[in-house]
Amino acid sequence: MQKKLHTHIENGKNALCASLQELVRIPTVNPPGNHYAELVGLLDERCRGLGMKTQIVHVPLDEAQKVVPHADSHPRMNLIARWDVGAEKTVHFNAHYDVVPVSGKWSADAFSAKIDGDWLYGRGSDDMKDAIATLLFAIAALQETGVRPVFNIECSFTCDEETGGELGAGEIVRKGLVQADYVVNCEGATGLNVGIGHNGVLWLEVTVHGKAAHASRPDSGINAFEKTAELVTALQPLKERFAASERAFKTPDGIERHPTINIGGVFEGTSGDKVNTVPAQVIFSIDRRIPPNERLREAENELRMAIDEACQSPSDVKADVKSILRIEPCLVNPTEPFVQAFAQAVRTVRRNPVKFTPTSGFTDLHFFVEEGKMPGVGYGPRGEGAHGINERVSISDLVKTAKIYATFMVEANRDGELSS
Numbered sequence: 001m002q003k004k005l006h007t008h009i010e011n012g013k014n015a016l017c018a019s020l021q022e023l024v025r026i027p028t029v030n031p032p033g034n035h036y037a038e039l040v041g042l043l044d045e046r047c048r049g050l051g052m053k054t055q056i057v058h059v060p061l062d063e064a065q066k067v068v069p070h071a072d073s074h075p076r077m078n079l080i081a082r083w084d085v086g087a088e089k090t091v092h093f094n095a096h097y098d099v100v101p102v103s104g105k106w107s108a109d110a111f112s113a114k115i116d117g118d119w120l121y122g123r124g125s126d127d128m129k130d131a132i133a134t135l136l137f138a139i140a141a142l143q144e145t146g147v148r149p150v151f152n153i154e155c156s157f158t159c160d161e162e163t164g165g166e167l168g169a170g171e172i173v174r175k176g177l178v179q180a181d182y183v184v185n186c187e188g189a190t191g192l193n194v195g196i197g198h199n200g201v202l203w204l205e206v207t208v209h210g211k212a213a214h215a216s217r218p219d220s221g222i223n224a225f226e227k228t229a230e231l232v233t234a235l236q237p238l239k240e241r242f243a244a245s246e247r248a249f250k251t252p253d254g255i256e257r258h259p260t261i262n263i264g265g266v267f268e269g270t271s272g273d274k275v276n277t278v279p280a281q282v283i284f285s286i287d288r289r290i291p292p293n294e295r296l297r298e299a300e301n302e303l304r305m306a307i308d309e310a311c312q313s314p315s316d317v318k319a320d321v322k323s324i325l326r327i328e329p330c331l332v333n334p335t336e337p338f339v340q341a342f343a344q345a346v347r348t349v350r351r352n353p354v355k356f357t358p359t360s361g362f363t364d365l366h367f368f369v370e371e372g373k374m375p376g377v378g379y380g381p382r383g384e385g386a387h388g389i390n391e392r393v394s395i396s397d398l399v400k401t402a403k404i405y406a407t408f409m410v411e412a413n414r415d416g417e418l419s420s
């Protein structure tokens with residue numbers, strides 16, 4: 001049965017590529033959130049073509065506008081599709097369909113989905129329309145070879161992961177639209193790695209207030225730039241604190257991961273800034289990464305307290321602090337039977353031992369694991385250059401990943417993993 005399925009998938013390589021090319025050619029760039037309806041419409045049609053029950057869930061405008069003020073011109077929506085085979089358990093597969101904007105000089109148009117050798121190029125080819133095409137291809141392969149999955153399959157294709165996922169995966173989890181026991185988030189690890197979580201992140205925007213004055217009389221103003229320099233200098237000891245061994249998180253294969261802080265990724269003054277003016281205001285960002293041994297709330301308290309203290313000494317700095325992105329870290333126990341069942345499918349196809357790794361970047365997995373309270377893994381096809389130039393995905397890895405998803409769907413319960 002496995003052989004028949006795998007041969008069927010190998011023979012369908014060109015169809016798999018064509019299906020991914022069609023997805024890449026719809027530029028669902030976020031921000032601002034372009035062409036969402038077009039892509040969701042196409043996926044809805046494909047899922048119905050596979051006999052799945054589908055539901056396009058529109059995020060109500062008033063709700064969407066709290067997160068995305070321009071949601072009236074760029075509506076937010078998610079697609080849920082189910083293949084119910086009457087099994088006891090249901091596995092949810094999630095992939096986001098938004099892509100980051102294109103920048104830099106590409107060797108070909110970023111949405112032409114050009115194929116060269118084993119690579120398919122394009123924005124979203126790796127992050128993560130590859131996973132959408134691969135997942136639907138695996139489902140089709142089961143149907144075309146007459147093989148039933150051992151669990152009910154529920155898929156969601158969600159928006160806005162690249163901007164935090166609140167209106168995408170966050171929305172469907174909170175509204176109770178995920179009716180599953182386990183989740184596979186189709187990114188976050190590739191090859192012989194099985195993703196078991198990710199770092200959290202906190203983005204703060206700090207506004208330092210000064211007072212404008214003529215540069216010939218600097219004493220009559222308050223220099224917001226100099227105040228910012230003092231504040232940033234006073235925050236430096238945080239780095240030492242984070243580097244301490246007791247703050248480290250150890251991954252299952254013994255790699256240490258520490259909290260990190262990056263200050264000033266974005267910084268700006270005001271439009272009134274001039275050489276001969278005392279600067280009145282500075283805004284800068286802080287990016288704090290939160291390993292799975294920490295909680296978001298404690299990390300935020302610690303950082304806000306450090307900023308408060310730094311404002312008081314060495315000198316009086318007036319600053320406002322606003323959080324602009326808050327994502328909880330998450331970690332799944334690799335000994336979970338569900339995780340082991342998925343790992344077994346990876347081993348079967350790749351014929352090598354696997355490793356369990358939490359990724360340093362964040363994905364939507366935490367919505368399902370932390371808020372939806374279900375065990376989950378992250379796994380998708382291998383590519384390169386996500387968020388960069390000449391983003392591409394390996395076509396042979398698309399095929400392998402399709403085999404892994406299909407094998408998992410058919411064999412996950414071989415040792416009774418999903419019946420416990």
Ligand SMILES: [Zn+2]
Pocket residue numbers: 096127128161187
């Ligand atoms: Zn992604």
